[in-house]
Amino acid sequence: MPDSIQTVLDQVAKKVVPSMAERERMSQLADRLKGQVQTILDKAGFRGNVSVQGSFARDTWLSGEADLDIFASFPPTMERREWTERVLPEIRKGIRAKTIDRYAEHPYLEFHIDNIRVNVVPCYSVEKGDWKSATDRTPYHTEYMKQHLTKEMRLEARLMKRFMKGIRSYGAEIRVGGFSGMLVETLILHYRSFLETIVQASTWKPIIILDIEKAIGSQDPRAREIGSPLVVIDPIDPNRNLAAAVRDDKLWGFVAASRQLQKNPGTWYFFPPKFKPKTKAQFSKLLAHQNRDVAAISFEHAPIVPDVLWGQLLKIEKSMTELMTRQDFHPVRSTVWSDEARSSAILVELDASILPEVQLREGPPVSKMDDSQGFLDRHLDARDTVRGPWIEADRWVVDKERRILSIPQLVIAALKDPRLGLTVPDQLNNYFRQNVRVLENRKILALLGREGFDQALSEFLAAKPAWLKTHH
Amino acid sequence: MPDSIQTVLDQVAKKVVPSMAERERMSQLADRLKGQVQTILDKAGFRGNVSVQGSFARDTWLSGEADLDIFASFPPTMERREWTERVLPEIRKGIRAKTIDRYAEHPYLEFHIDNIRVNVVPCYSVEKGDWKSATDRTPYHTEYMKQHLTKEMRLEARLMKRFMKGIRSYGAEIRVGGFSGMLVETLILHYRSFLETIVQASTWKPIIILDIEKAIGSQDPRAREIGSPLVVIDPIDPNRNLAAAVRDDKLWGFVAASRQLQKNPGTWYFFPPKFKPKTKAQFSKLLAHQNRDVAAISFEHAPIVPDVLWGQLLKIEKSMTELMTRQDFHPVRSTVWSDEARSSAILVELDASILPEVQLREGPPVSKMDDSQGFLDRHLDARDTVRGPWIEADRWVVDKERRILSIPQLVIAALKDPRLGLTVPDQLNNYFRQNVRVLENRKILALLGREGFDQALSEFLAAKPAWLKTHH
CATH class of the missing domain: 1.10.1410.30 (CCA tRNA nucleotidyltransferase, domain 2)
Incomplete structure (x- = not known):
C-alpha cells in the first residue's frame, strides 16, 4: 500500500514547521540585524526606516532554510542612485559577514550570518499604488498576508x-x-x-x-x-x-x-534524493549511451551579479539554440550551468552535430523575374555551388557547399559573422568571444568537478524530472 | 559574339520544317492508314467515320518526329465498352505492326509503322459541348486550328x-x-x-x-x-x-x-546534346561526390499500359517521399525511372539516410489532463522509452527508441504496417510488396544498363537542367 496523501503531508509538516527553539534563534537574529541596520542608517544620517519582511515576518518560512529579509524604506524624494552609491556601501561596511551583491529590479545585499541568508533591501515608503521601485510593494504584501x-x-x-x-x-x-x-x-x-x-x-x-x-x-x-x-x-x-x-x-x-x-x-x-556523485567513468558511460551528441559551449568570465549573469546566460542559450536550428543542426534540449562566479556553459543535446557537406538552398519562385535573375547570377557559376540551380515545383533551388559542418565551426563562424545572428549580451560578450570553448561528448568531462557541474550534467542527461516515478 | 536569337531561330526552322519529300511520304502513309482503318470498321459493321487528326492534320508536326493520329468517330449511342471489347481488337488484328496498348482517358492503340508512331483513337461524333469522351474535342481542335x-x-x-x-x-x-x-x-x-x-x-x-x-x-x-x-x-x-x-x-x-x-x-x-554513355567507374565517382545519400527503391512488375504505370509510379514517389519526411529522413529530391515494361524505380536523394537510435516524440500540452495521463501511461514505463518523459515549455515530450533507422528498414516497416501511411496503387501493389529492393549509393549501379536507366540516373545526379548554361 502506498502512503495516502494525508500521511505524506503529515510527515512533511513535521519537517517544515520550525521548532520553538529555531523560531527563537531567528527572532533574535532578526531583531539584532534590524537594530544594526537601523543604527547604521541613523548614524549616516539617512532618513530610513528598517523593518523585517518576507516569509519570516509572515511566519511562512521553512524550518532549516529560512531567509531573513531586512527592508530599509526611504522617503520617495531620495534618488535611487544614492542607494547604490551611499546606502548599500555603508551597510556593507557596517555588517561583518560574507556579502554577495544581488540584483532584482534594483541592487540589494545578501549576507550569510549563522548559516542564514540575510537580504538587506532598500525600498521607498510610498502610498499604495504610487510605486517607485519593485520592492515598495513588499511591506504591503507582508501586511496583507499577516492579516489574511x-x-x-x-x-x-x-x-x-x-x-x-x-x-x-x-x-x-x-x-x-x-x-x-x-x-x-x-x-x-x-x-x-x-x-x-x-x-x-x-x-x-x-x-x-x-x-x-x-x-x-x-x-x-x-x-x-x-x-x-x-x-x-x-x-x-x-x-x-x-x-x-x-x-x-x-x-x-x-x-x-x-x-x-x-x-x-x-x-x-517534497524532499528529492540528494545528488549522488558519479565517477568520471560513470559519466563517460552515460554519454556513450545517450545516443545523441552533447555539446558544452563553455566560457570563463568575471564575476557579475548572479541575477544579471543568469539573465544573460539564458539569452545566450536561446540565441545559440535558435542559431543551431537555423543552420540545420537539430538541437533537442538545452540547459545552462554556471558556478555563479567565473565559469558558465550552455549544454545542448543534438540530433545532428555533423552535417553533410552540401546544403540545399531555396531560392525565389520562378515567377519573380528579378529575384530569379539575381539568384542565377549569384549561384550559376559560383565556386561554392555544388549542383544546380534547378527548379523544384515553382521555385529555384541550389545545392551549396556547406561552410559550417560542426558546432565548433558554427561558434567560430558566429563570432566572426554578425549576419549569423548570434547575440551575446554586453556584459558577457568579450569574455564569450575571447575564451569560449566547444566541448563535445566525452570532452565535456573536462568540466567535471566544477561547482554544481556534475549535478547539472547528470540531471541534463537524465532529462526526466526526479519526481516522476513509476506507480507501483 | 553569341548568336542572336533570330539567327538561332533560323537555324532551328531549317531543321523542324518538313521537306516536300517528307510531307509526301507522310501523306501517303496517312491516306493508306485512314483507308485501312475505315475498311476494317466497315467490314466489321461498325458505323465509324475515320479521319486524320493531330499535328499532321494541322501541319504543325516536326520534321523527323511526326506522329500520325487516326481518329475513328462513332455515334454517341455506341457503348464505350464496345471500343475496348470489339473495335480496338478488330483494328489490332487488321493492322500488322508493333502495337502498344495506350490509355489516356480511354484506351487507344499505338502502332509503329515505317518508324512513324501511329495512334488509332476512338471518339464520339457529338455536337460541340455534348462531350461524351475526352477525345471528342480533337476533331473540333483540328478544325479550329486549320481555320486560325x-x-x-x-x-x-x-x-x-x-x-x-x-x-x-x-x-x-x-x-x-x-x-x-x-x-x-x-x-x-x-x-x-x-x-x-x-x-x-x-x-x-x-x-x-x-x-x-x-x-x-x-x-x-x-x-x-x-x-x-x-x-x-x-x-x-x-x-x-x-x-x-x-x-x-x-x-x-x-x-x-x-x-x-x-x-x-x-x-x-531546341536540340539538347545526346546523352553520352558513362562507365560504371564514372557513375561510381559521381555517386561518391554527391555528398548525400542516394537510394533507389526498385521493383519488377508485369507490363501495364504506360500512362497507367506512370500515374501509379508518380503516386508511389509522392507517398514514399512524404513517408520519409514524416519519419525524419530528409529527402531532398526524387525522380521516377521506368523501362515502361517490367522494371521501375524511385530515385531519392537524402540528407539523412541513417538516423540516430533515439527519436524525440512530442506529447500533449500538460494542460490537457486526460491526454497527458494517456501519454504518461504509454511512455513512463515502456521498454522502448529511452529517456523521460519530461516537460518542454508547456508540453510533454519523450525520447523513444527509434525502430526505423534506414531506408531499407523504412520500406520493410511500411509494407508491414499500414499506419505508416505508404500507399501503393492497386495495380502495382502486389509487385511492389513482393519484390521491392532498396539499393543505396554504389549498390544502385546494379541497375545500370537497363532501358533508359543510365540517362535517368545521370540527369538525376546532375540536377541542373541541361539548357541552363553559363553566359560567356
Missing part, C-alpha cells in the same frame, strides 16, 4: 513551498523562473489549502486567472494583454500579475507534479 | 514545340506532365509568334489566364476554382483549361528557359 493568512493556512503555505522547492518550481529569481513566496501564499489564500490547490491546479488550462480581491473565476480582459498562461492578480496591486515571471516549464511542471502527487503520493516530491 | 493558324504561325508553333521538347516541357502524357500540342498552338495563336510567346511567358505570374475567344487579359473567376497557375481556355470549350495537367516544374521550367533563351541564345535549348 490563518495559522492553518501558514502550514499549508509551508507545505506548498516545500513541494515547489522539491519539484524545482519554487523561486522568482531569473535562474529558476518559478513561483515566488508571495505567489504561493496568494494561491493558498485563494484555494484555502495545499490539497485544494493541487487538485485545482491539476485542471488548470491556459489562461488561468485568479483574483482573490474580486469574484472568483471572473474573466479578466487584462489576461490577454499580459500574455501569461497564469495570471494571479496581486491582492495589493490589481495591475500586477504575481505569476508574470513564471516560465512555462515551471508552471506546467507544477501542474503535472500536482496530478502525479495525487496519483502516486510520496515524500520524494 | 496562318502559314507563318505554323512555323512559330513548330519552333515552340521543338523548344519545349528540348527543355523537357513538351507532352501531355502523365510521364511528362508538360504542354500538349493543342496548348502550344493556342499559345502561338494568342501571342502570334514564338518570340512574343517567350517574351510574355518570361513575365508570367500566377495566375495567368489566357482566353483567345474573349477579350485579352480579362480576369476569369473560373481560375480560382480550377486551381492551376496557368489557365488557357480551350477555344472550343470555355469550361476546359488546356493547361490543367501541366505540372509546376514543367510550367516554370518553360518560363525560366524562355528568359534564359533571350539572355543567352543558342540552339541547345
Whole structure:
C-alpha cells in the first residue's frame, strides 16, 4: 500500500514547521540585524526606516532554510542612485559577514550570518499604488498576508513551498523562473489549502486567472494583454500579475507534479534524493549511451551579479539554440550551468552535430523575374555551388557547399559573422568571444568537478524530472 | 559574339520544317492508314467515320518526329465498352505492326509503322459541348486550328514545340506532365509568334489566364476554382483549361528557359546534346561526390499500359517521399525511372539516410489532463522509452527508441504496417510488396544498363537542367 496523501503531508509538516527553539534563534537574529541596520542608517544620517519582511515576518518560512529579509524604506524624494552609491556601501561596511551583491529590479545585499541568508533591501515608503521601485510593494504584501493568512493556512503555505522547492518550481529569481513566496501564499489564500490547490491546479488550462480581491473565476480582459498562461492578480496591486515571471516549464511542471502527487503520493516530491556523485567513468558511460551528441559551449568570465549573469546566460542559450536550428543542426534540449562566479556553459543535446557537406538552398519562385535573375547570377557559376540551380515545383533551388559542418565551426563562424545572428549580451560578450570553448561528448568531462557541474550534467542527461516515478 | 536569337531561330526552322519529300511520304502513309482503318470498321459493321487528326492534320508536326493520329468517330449511342471489347481488337488484328496498348482517358492503340508512331483513337461524333469522351474535342481542335493558324504561325508553333521538347516541357502524357500540342498552338495563336510567346511567358505570374475567344487579359473567376497557375481556355470549350495537367516544374521550367533563351541564345535549348554513355567507374565517382545519400527503391512488375504505370509510379514517389519526411529522413529530391515494361524505380536523394537510435516524440500540452495521463501511461514505463518523459515549455515530450533507422528498414516497416501511411496503387501493389529492393549509393549501379536507366540516373545526379548554361 502506498502512503495516502494525508500521511505524506503529515510527515512533511513535521519537517517544515520550525521548532520553538529555531523560531527563537531567528527572532533574535532578526531583531539584532534590524537594530544594526537601523543604527547604521541613523548614524549616516539617512532618513530610513528598517523593518523585517518576507516569509519570516509572515511566519511562512521553512524550518532549516529560512531567509531573513531586512527592508530599509526611504522617503520617495531620495534618488535611487544614492542607494547604490551611499546606502548599500555603508551597510556593507557596517555588517561583518560574507556579502554577495544581488540584483532584482534594483541592487540589494545578501549576507550569510549563522548559516542564514540575510537580504538587506532598500525600498521607498510610498502610498499604495504610487510605486517607485519593485520592492515598495513588499511591506504591503507582508501586511496583507499577516492579516489574511490563518495559522492553518501558514502550514499549508509551508507545505506548498516545500513541494515547489522539491519539484524545482519554487523561486522568482531569473535562474529558476518559478513561483515566488508571495505567489504561493496568494494561491493558498485563494484555494484555502495545499490539497485544494493541487487538485485545482491539476485542471488548470491556459489562461488561468485568479483574483482573490474580486469574484472568483471572473474573466479578466487584462489576461490577454499580459500574455501569461497564469495570471494571479496581486491582492495589493490589481495591475500586477504575481505569476508574470513564471516560465512555462515551471508552471506546467507544477501542474503535472500536482496530478502525479495525487496519483502516486510520496515524500520524494517534497524532499528529492540528494545528488549522488558519479565517477568520471560513470559519466563517460552515460554519454556513450545517450545516443545523441552533447555539446558544452563553455566560457570563463568575471564575476557579475548572479541575477544579471543568469539573465544573460539564458539569452545566450536561446540565441545559440535558435542559431543551431537555423543552420540545420537539430538541437533537442538545452540547459545552462554556471558556478555563479567565473565559469558558465550552455549544454545542448543534438540530433545532428555533423552535417553533410552540401546544403540545399531555396531560392525565389520562378515567377519573380528579378529575384530569379539575381539568384542565377549569384549561384550559376559560383565556386561554392555544388549542383544546380534547378527548379523544384515553382521555385529555384541550389545545392551549396556547406561552410559550417560542426558546432565548433558554427561558434567560430558566429563570432566572426554578425549576419549569423548570434547575440551575446554586453556584459558577457568579450569574455564569450575571447575564451569560449566547444566541448563535445566525452570532452565535456573536462568540466567535471566544477561547482554544481556534475549535478547539472547528470540531471541534463537524465532529462526526466526526479519526481516522476513509476506507480507501483 | 553569341548568336542572336533570330539567327538561332533560323537555324532551328531549317531543321523542324518538313521537306516536300517528307510531307509526301507522310501523306501517303496517312491516306493508306485512314483507308485501312475505315475498311476494317466497315467490314466489321461498325458505323465509324475515320479521319486524320493531330499535328499532321494541322501541319504543325516536326520534321523527323511526326506522329500520325487516326481518329475513328462513332455515334454517341455506341457503348464505350464496345471500343475496348470489339473495335480496338478488330483494328489490332487488321493492322500488322508493333502495337502498344495506350490509355489516356480511354484506351487507344499505338502502332509503329515505317518508324512513324501511329495512334488509332476512338471518339464520339457529338455536337460541340455534348462531350461524351475526352477525345471528342480533337476533331473540333483540328478544325479550329486549320481555320486560325496562318502559314507563318505554323512555323512559330513548330519552333515552340521543338523548344519545349528540348527543355523537357513538351507532352501531355502523365510521364511528362508538360504542354500538349493543342496548348502550344493556342499559345502561338494568342501571342502570334514564338518570340512574343517567350517574351510574355518570361513575365508570367500566377495566375495567368489566357482566353483567345474573349477579350485579352480579362480576369476569369473560373481560375480560382480550377486551381492551376496557368489557365488557357480551350477555344472550343470555355469550361476546359488546356493547361490543367501541366505540372509546376514543367510550367516554370518553360518560363525560366524562355528568359534564359533571350539572355543567352543558342540552339541547345531546341536540340539538347545526346546523352553520352558513362562507365560504371564514372557513375561510381559521381555517386561518391554527391555528398548525400542516394537510394533507389526498385521493383519488377508485369507490363501495364504506360500512362497507367506512370500515374501509379508518380503516386508511389509522392507517398514514399512524404513517408520519409514524416519519419525524419530528409529527402531532398526524387525522380521516377521506368523501362515502361517490367522494371521501375524511385530515385531519392537524402540528407539523412541513417538516423540516430533515439527519436524525440512530442506529447500533449500538460494542460490537457486526460491526454497527458494517456501519454504518461504509454511512455513512463515502456521498454522502448529511452529517456523521460519530461516537460518542454508547456508540453510533454519523450525520447523513444527509434525502430526505423534506414531506408531499407523504412520500406520493410511500411509494407508491414499500414499506419505508416505508404500507399501503393492497386495495380502495382502486389509487385511492389513482393519484390521491392532498396539499393543505396554504389549498390544502385546494379541497375545500370537497363532501358533508359543510365540517362535517368545521370540527369538525376546532375540536377541542373541541361539548357541552363553559363553566359560567356
